[in-house]
Amino acid sequence: DTGVSQDPRHKITKRGQNVTFRCDPISEHNRLYWYRQTLGQGPEFLTYFQNEAQLEKSRLLSDRFSAERPKGSFSTLEIQRTEQGDSAMYLCASSPPVRNEQFFGPGTRLTVL
Amino acid sequence: QKEVEQDPGPLSVPEGAIVSLNCTYSNSAFQYFMWYRQYSRKGPELLMYTYSSGNKEDGRFTAQVDKSSKYISLFIRDSQPSDSATYLCALEGGGADGLTFGKGTHLIIQP
Numbered sequence: 001d002t003g004v005s006q007d008p009r010h011k012i013t014k015r016g017q018n019v020t021f022r023c024d025p026i027s028e029h030n031r032l033y034w035y036r037q038t039l040g041q042g043p044e045f046l047t048y049f050q051n052e053a054q055l056e057k058s059r060l061l062s063d064r065f066s067a068e069r070p071k072g073s074f075s076t077l078e079i080q081r082t083e084q085g086d087s088a089m090y091l092c093a094s095s096p097p098v099r100n101e102q103f104f105g106p107g108t109r110l111t112v113l
Numbered sequence: 114q115k116e117v118e119q120d121p122g123p124l125s126v127p128e129g130a131i132v133s134l135n136c137t138y139s140n141s142a143f144q145y146f147m148w149y150r151q152y153s154r155k156g157p158e159l160l161m162y163t164y165s166s167g168n169k170e171d172g173r174f175t176a177q178v179d180k181s182s183k184y185i186s187l188f189i190r191d192s193q194p195s196d197s198a199t200y201l202c203a204l205e206g207g208g209a210d211g212l213t214f215g216k217g218t219h220l221i222i223q224p
Binding site for chain 2: 004006033035040041042043044045046048050055056059089091093099100101102103104105106107109
């Protein structure tokens with residue numbers, strides 16, 4: 001399968017714990033995006049990488065959220081000190097260099113107890 | 114007023130009908146227009162992508178963009194029960210802001 005992959009698919013954690021999600025984009029896609037989707041809503045943009053550079057991070061929901069893409073390949077999204085309001089689907093998408101279509105992964109569903 | 118308005122439905126139609134799904138938007142900076150299909154608890158799947166006013170057809174799907182009215186549509190011909198899903202419109206201004214989505218329309222195709 002050559003699509004966007006995300007790991008884990010499901011994560012259950014207790015309030016106050018840190019969690020990290022991984023995204024592997026489509027090969028040769030240099031742009032990578034993270035979104036959050038809550039029930040009944042469309043995905044909400046969080047952050048954007050072009051290669052290893054994080055070009056937009058002002059939309060991260062709070063300073064508890066951070067993302068990295070160390071070598072311009074896979075990316076991680078970390079949430080520190082999780083809260084119940086962080087429960088959502090976290091989606092990753094990637095784009096090829098010269099087109100604007102974004103291809104999404106299956107998402108990581110986070111449940112904070 | 115939200116940047117992108119989309120009726121959440123549900124929209125229920127009989128199998129074989131033509132389905133019309135719509136979004137309106139307020140920001141004229143949007144240049145790229147996409148439609149995604151999302152099944153329950155899955156990631157969005159790209160159906161259509163366009164960047165100009167007019168129609169674009171792909172199989173049973175037609176995307177229509179009217180930039181002057183800030184109105185976009187997706188038509189599905191010969192609808193099938195497998196088309197039952199949530200359909201999301203998504204718009205982008207071409208910068209680093211990511212996609213702006215509508216809430217999604219929940220579509221039900223009755224066999």
